[in-house]
Each structure stands twice: as C-alpha cells, then as structure tokens.
Amino acid sequence: MDLLLKCDANYVPLTPITFLKRANVVYANRTSVIYEGTRFTWSQTYERCCRLADSLRSLNVGKNDVVSVLAPNIPAVYEMHFAVPIAGAVLNAINTRLDAKSIATILSHSGAKLFFVDYQNVELASEALSLLNGAAPSVIACIDDIDTPTGVRFGQLEYEQLVQRGNPGYTGELVQDEWDPIALNYTSGTTSAPKGVVYSHRGAYLSTLSLILGWEMGNAPVYLWSLPMFHCNGWTFTWGVAARGGTNVCLRSTTAKDVYHNIAEHSVTHMCCAPIVFNILLEAKPHERREITSPVEILTGGAPPPASLLQNIERLGFHVTHAYGLTEATGPALVCEWQKKVEQTSTAGSGKTQGKARD
Amino acid sequence: MDLLLKCDANYVPLTPITFLKRANVVYANRTSVIYEGTRFTWSQTYERCCRLADSLRSLNVGKNDVVSVLAPNIPAVYEMHFAVPIAGAVLNAINTRLDAKSIATILSHSGAKLFFVDYQNVELASEALSLLNGAAPSVIACIDDIDTPTGVRFGQLEYEQLVQRGNPGYTGELVQDEWDPIALNYTSGTTSAPKGVVYSHRGAYLSTLSLILGWEMGNAPVYLWSLPMFHCNGWTFTWGVAARGGTNVCLRSTTAKDVYHNIAEHSVTHMCCAPIVFNILLEAKPHERREITSPVEILTGGAPPPASLLQNIERLGFHVTHAYGLTEATGPALVCEWQKKVEQTSTAGSGKTQGKARD
Numbered sequence: 001m002d003l004l005l006k007c008d009a010n011y012v013p014l015t016p017i018t019f020l021k022r023a024n025v026v027y028a029n030r031t032s033v034i035y036e037g038t039r040f041t042w043s044q045t046y047e048r049c050c051r052l053a054d055s056l057r058s059l060n061v062g063k064n065d066v067v068s069v070l071a072p073n074i075p076a077v078y079e080m081h082f083a084v085p086i087a088g089a090v091l092n093a094i095n096t097r098l099d100a101k102s103i104a105t106i107l108s109h110s111g112a113k114l115f116f117v118d119y120q121n122v123e124l125a126s127e128a129l130s131l132l133n134g135a136a137p138s139v140i141a142c143i144d145d146i147d148t149p150t151g152v153r154f155g156q157l158e159y160e161q162l163v164q165r166g167n168p169g170y171t172g173e174l175v176q177d178e179w180d181p182i183a184l185n186y187t188s189g190t191t192s193a194p195k196g197v198v199y200s201h202r203g204a205y206l207s208t209l210s211l212i213l214g215w216e217m218g219n220a221p222v223y224l225w226s227l228p229m230f231h232c233n234g235w236t237f238t239w240g241v242a243a244r245g246g247t248n249v250c251l252r253s254t255t256a257k258d259v260y261h262n263i264a265e266h267s268v269t270h271m272c273c274a275p276i277v278f279n280i281l282l283e284a285k286p287h288e289r290r291e292i293t294s295p296v297e298i299l300t301g302g303a304p305p306p307a308s309l310l311q312n313i314e315r316l317g318f319h320v321t322h323a324y325g326l327t328e329a330t331g332p333a334l335v336c337e338w339q340k341k342v343e344q345t346s347t348a349g350s351g352k353t354q355g356k357a358r359d
Numbered sequence: 360m361d362l363l364l365k366c367d368a369n370y371v372p373l374t375p376i377t378f379l380k381r382a383n384v385v386y387a388n389r390t391s392v393i394y395e396g397t398r399f400t401w402s403q404t405y406e407r408c409c410r411l412a413d414s415l416r417s418l419n420v421g422k423n424d425v426v427s428v429l430a431p432n433i434p435a436v437y438e439m440h441f442a443v444p445i446a447g448a449v450l451n452a453i454n455t456r457l458d459a460k461s462i463a464t465i466l467s468h469s470g471a472k473l474f475f476v477d478y479q480n481v482e483l484a485s486e487a488l489s490l491l492n493g494a495a496p497s498v499i500a501c502i503d504d505i506d507t508p509t510g511v512r513f514g515q516l517e518y519e520q521l522v523q524r525g526n527p528g529y530t531g532e533l534v535q536d537e538w539d540p541i542a543l544n545y546t547s548g549t550t551s552a553p554k555g556v557v558y559s560h561r562g563a564y565l566s567t568l569s570l571i572l573g574w575e576m577g578n579a580p581v582y583l584w585s586l587p588m589f590h591c592n593g594w595t596f597t598w599g600v601a602a603r604g605g606t607n608v609c610l611r612s613t614t615a616k617d618v619y620h621n622i623a624e625h626s627v628t629h630m631c632c633a634p635i636v637f638n639i640l641l642e643a644k645p646h647e648r649r650e651i652t653s654p655v656e657i658l659t660g661g662a663p664p665p666a667s668l669l670q671n672i673e674r675l676g677f678h679v680t681h682a683y684g685l686t687e688a689t690g691p692a693l694v695c696e697w698q699k700k701v702e703q704t705s706t707a708g709s710g711k712t713q714g715k716a717r718d
Contacts, residue, residue: 014565206373209568213602218575219696243572245696337578337604 051166071118292317410525430477651676
C-alpha cells in the first residue's frame with residue numbers, strides 16, 4: 001500500500017481569512033465590532049470587508065501590492081486586516097507615534113500603492129508625503145470617523161465610500177500559496193531606519209492560533225483594543241478575535257477614563273497592553289474609574305513588570321499573563337503560562353485567590 | 360521591494376512530534392503519564408519515545424513503514440503515538456473489539472511490518488495471524504503490563520525491552536514533508552471490509568490544535584483515557600495532551616469503578632467518551648461511585664444524547680460538550696460550542712449554573 005500523500009488539488013492553504021469566513025457562517029449574528037455608538041455583527045463585518053476588497057481591486061490594488069494605513073484602533077483598521085488580504089494585497093499598518101521622516105521611509109521602502117489616513121493623522125501624513133519627492137503612493141484615502149463623521153477630507157477618496165461602493169458579492173482572490181505575504185510590519189529601527197518584516201498567510205494563521213492557546217483565550221471573548229493594531233497586527237488578535245467569534249471593542253486612545261468606561265460598559269474579558277498602561281489605570285482619578293466586577297485577562301509584553309505593580313493591578317480585578325516577542329517573531333512568541341505553584345506564591349501577598357488553578 | 364516568500368531552507372514542517380519535544384523542554388518535570396502505580400514525567404516520556412524509536416530503526420522499521428498495535432489504553436500505546444513517527448514510520452492502532460477476520464484484513468491491507476500485541480489480546484491476535492497465510496508482519500512483539508508484569512510472551516520481542524535497549528540520544532528521523540503520513544486508521548467498514556484512512560503530520564498537527572481550541576482545553580489538563588486511543592488516535596488527544604503539558608491517566612477498561620476511582624484519585628479535569636459511558640456512570644453501584652468534587656469536562660461524539668441523559672450526567676459533576684466527526688475527518692471535526700443563551704435554557708431544568716458564561 002502506497003501511503004505517500006502530496007499536497008495537490010485538495011490543498012487548503014492556511015490563512016487568517018478563514019477565521020472571518022468561518023465567523024460569518026457560525027457567529028453571523030454575534031457582535032463583531034463595537035465603537036462608540038456603532039456596532040456590527042460578524043456577517044456585517046464580513047460583508048464590509050468583501051465590499052472594501054472589491055473597491056481595492058477596482059483601484060487596481062491586487063496581488064502583493066502594499067496598502068499602508070496610519071490610524072488609531074478604529075473599525076476601519078480592523079476591517080483592513082481582512083479586506084486587504086482578501087484582495088490579495090499586503091497590509092502595512094504604520095505606527096502613529098513615528099515622526100514624519102520615519103513614515104516617509106516606510107512608505108517609500110514598502111512601495112505602498114494606496115495610503116489610508118485617519119482624519120486625526122492628516123497633519124502627520126501630509127508632512128511625511130511632502131518628504132517623498134514623487135515616490136508617494138499613487139492613491140491617498142481619508143478615513144473619517146464612522147460614528148461621528150467630521151467631514152475632514154484628505155486625498156482623493158474616503159474609506160466609508162469605498163466600503164459602500166464595493167460589491168458585497170465579491171469573494172476575494174484565491175490564496176494560491178500560504179507562504180504568500182499578508183502583512184508588512186516595520187520594527188522600531190533602534191539602530192537605523194525602520195526595517196520591514198514580512199508575515200506570510202501561513203505564519204499569521206499559526207501565530208494567531210498559538211497565541212490564543214498560550215493565553216487560553218476562550219470562545220466569545222470581549223476584547224478591548226488597548227494595544228495598537230499597528231503593533232505586530234495587534235499581536236495577531238486582529239485575526240484571533242475573529243477566530244474566537246469574539247467582540248472587538250475599538251477605541252481611539254487608551255486614557256484611563258476610556259479604558260475603564262469600555263470595560264464596564266461592554267463587560268470586557270480580555271485586553272493586551274504594555275506595562276505602562278498599568279500605571280495609567282492605577283493612577284486614574286476617582287471620577288475616571290469604574291468598578292471591575294468580573295476579572296479581565298491582561299496579556300502584557302516586554303520586560304517583566306515589578307511584583308508590586310502586578311499585585312496592585314491584580315487587586316483592581318485584572319489577571320496578568322506575561323509574554324515576550326518581537327516584530328520578527330509575529331509578535332509574542334513566548335508566553336509565561338500560569339502554574340499552580342507560582343499562583344500560590346504570587347497570590348500570598350495580595351490575599352486573593354486566582355480563578356484558575358494550574359500546574 | 361520584492362515581498363515574495365517561498366518555503367525553502369527555513370521551512371519548519373508541522374508535526375505533532377513538536378508537541379512532545381516542547382513538553383520535554385517546558386514541562387520536563389510535570390507528570391505526563393499515570394497508570395496504576397507507574398508515573399512518568401514529560402522528560403521521561405520523551406526519553407522512552409526516543410529509545411523506542413531507536414529500537415524500531417534497529418529493526419529496520421523506518422520511513423513509511425507501518426507499525427500496528429492491538430492494545431487497550433496503556434502507556435505503551437500512548438508512547439507509540441510519538442515513537443513510531445519519530446522513527447519515520449506510520450502508526451496503525453487497531454480496534455480491539457474487531458473480530459480476527461477484520462484484524463487480519465487490516466494487517467494484510469496495511470502491509471504492517473511490525474505488530475505489537477498487548478498480553479490481554481494475544482488470543483485475538485493469534486487467531487488473526489493464523490488467517491494471514493504468509494502475509495503476516497515480519498516482527499511480532501508482546502506488550503506486558505508495565506506496572507504489574509505478568510510474564511506472558513508472544514512473538515519474538517517484548518515492548519519494555521525494546522524501550523530499554525534503545526539509544527536515549529537518538530533524535531529521530533527528519534520530517535522532510537509535513538504531508539507525509541503519521542497514522543493509518545481503519546473505519547469500521549459498515550459496508551464491507553475496513554477502509555484505511557491516512558493522516559498526514561500536517562493534518563494531525565492542525566486537527567490537534569483545532570480540537571484543543573474547540574473544546575477550550577486549557578493548560579495542564581488531567582486527561583482520563585476513557586476513549587480508546589485506537590479511535591482516531593484518541594480524537595487527536597494522544598498528541599493534544601502533550602501540546603497542553605497535561606497528564607495522561609491510562610486505564611485498561613472503562614468500568615464505572617475504574618473511571619470514578621481515577622477521577623477522584625488524580626483530580627481528572629477532562630475525558631472523552633461515547634454517550635454509552637454516561638449510562639455506565641449513571642448506573643454505577645454505590646460502592647463503585649466516588650464524589651466528583653471539581654467539574655469534569657466531557658467531550659462526547661456521535662448523535663446528540665437525549666436532554667434527560669445530559670441533565671442526569673451533569674448533576675453528577677460532569678460538563679458535557681458535544682462533537683461530531685468521522686475517521687476520514689481526523690476524528691471530531693464539528694464542536695457544538697457552548698453559548699450563553701443555550702446554557703440559560705439547558706440549565707433551567709437542572710437548577711444548576713454552568714461554570715462559564717459564553718455568548
């Protein structure tokens with residue numbers, strides 16, 4: 001008997017697009033995105049992504065073309081994580097805290113064909129574009145606020161109009177090779193100019209599953225977007241929340257007031273952040289605070305926070321898991337899994353018992 | 360900028376062997392296997408698998424060769440799920456409830472080179488081999504009880520001796536192609552003879568992760584082997600418990616007494632079974648029962664059990680998740696995820712609140 005199997009016609013490529021297509025089928029009526037007064041279901045998010053992808057194709061953006069975006073954690077950036085690869089293109093989410101020179105370097109080096117700019121980042125984008133001397137992306141599009149449109153315009157096109165004019169029946173380009181690129185992220189470039197890191201569909205898919213497993217993120221999380229989506233694609237949770245049929249709570253800034261308000265209002269279960277956000281939460285003024293009535297899982301990265309900081313943040317109702325990674329590793333690659341003996345030691349000081357006992 | 364990425368020298372194939380190698384590193388001293396009075400750690404299980412794989416190679420069992428086993432849920436069958444592919448070979452775990460004729464058909468059709476037989480299955484194996492007329496596996500090895508050796512011998516070799524004489528420094532054959540076969544399972548053959556289904560390393564890896572996610576099996580589960588390992592490789596949990604750094608509680612039979620005893624003794628958190636096992640547990644005599652003090656997650660397959668049966672089993676301290684699949688789909692392919700609204704309805708009758716609320 002010949003047991004040899006080779007990948008051929010039955011080959012199903014690994015791609016995060018699968019997570020959205022599945023969410024559209026099995027979590028169709030569940031809330032996918034919350035942003036201020038705006039809410040979408042997974043079937044609506046899927047339709048919006050297909051529409052946007054179709055509009056990208058009509059702009060001649062396709063296979064391996066780079067689409068850059070400069071924006072905070074708004075629904076548009078979330079949707080672009082699926083719409084751009086559905087069109088066969090590569091997403092380049094740019095850090096809004098960079099200076100104009102670095103942004104110009106990224107736009108030039110990536111060869112971005114299309115550049116989306118949030119209305120709040122128009123000034124920074126203008127300055128970056130002015131440095132490009134003719135190597136600018138051929139199409140510039142503005143993203144107005146979806147919940148409270150401001151009327152600010154920049155470039156030739158507007159995001160919401162592109163979504164609306166796209167064909168909802170467009171099913172996307174075929175991912176022929178799972179090693180094809182899905183995203184292009186630039187490291188902070190501590191030694192010189194930012195350096196580009198290419199994520200493949202396969203790598204993004206596997207890293208997404210790996211981090212859901214490492215953090216033990218269960219079904220239907222309510223995920224607060226405190227970590228920037230431009231940071232290694234939100235440590236893969238842009239794709240991961242779709243895989244878990246969760247709800248994305250988007251917000252423009254991580255002020256104490258906004259974070260506490262959104263946690264309380266939407267019963268947030270999960271969030272990622274740098275340890276600096278712990279300080280923001282701990283130093284909140286009384287009128288900015290809201291009681292955390294159900295534990296919120298926090299995944300934090302980088303150097304381990306001091307024990308006293310961890311104890312203080314856990315007293316407020318957060319449960320912290322620590323991870324480490326880098327842009328080149330598709331975000332967090334190491335997770336410090338909770339162990340029973342560690343929990344017994346760490347909670348002795350805070351006088352609080354962890355919800356889950358593991359060994 | 361050329362974003363094309365192709366798999367080449369940096370290609371890391373997907374294979375469940377990774378789960379064991381990782382467990383050996385990150386869960387080295389955690390208990391991997393419990394069987395009666397025998398206990399192993401993950402570093403011991405890894406060493407035993409490397410030793411056995413080396414012995415298989417010395418018997419000239421290698422790439423794409425089939426190794427069959429006829430045995431209950433004992434540590435040897437668990438170890439073979441890694442040792443056989445480490446040697447580059449393909450595991451064929453045979454249903455011990457089949458008749459001799461079906462087993463002979465499987466041994467013949469698979470072209471098994473090596474056949475392991477548990478001491479309790481010697482009679483059945485003898486009868487099957489007598490039907491083969493010269494097409495029998497070239498090497499037969501007996502598996503004696505590791506905890507309480509009986510001295511029963513069958514064939515030329517003995518399992519534990521093969522483990523002990525192997526080189527612990529053997530690191531295994533390179534998985535060159537993730538589409539290479541890792542396991543060969545036969546369907547029950549309701550229409551004629553059993554039909555073989557080949558699982559690839561890639562398929563086994565992905566199905567394992569998929570089912571851990573679908574069932575939300577967290578870190579360090581204590582997994583009771585109530586479902587046969589020969590049943591689609593224990594619905595992939597042979598590999599999955601290693602991926603989660605859990606503990607495998609092995610047992611020879613799923614009698615009410617053995618199941619209750621092992622749950623209580625080892626604080627079992629997870630088990631899989633057919634709905635028939637619910638009846639075994641519900642009909643247990645008082646002296647066979649032990650109190651379930653912490654909820655045990657059950658994954659069950661096939662047709663949905665009646666609501667009354669579910670209510671009765673949940674009252675005992677079990678929490679049931681329902682799945683459906685088939686041998687051709689690497690075991691359970693569909694999982695009925697718990698939803699808040701379903702939980703509210705289903706628990707109304709039992710007067711019991713589920714531990715986790717999801718939507």
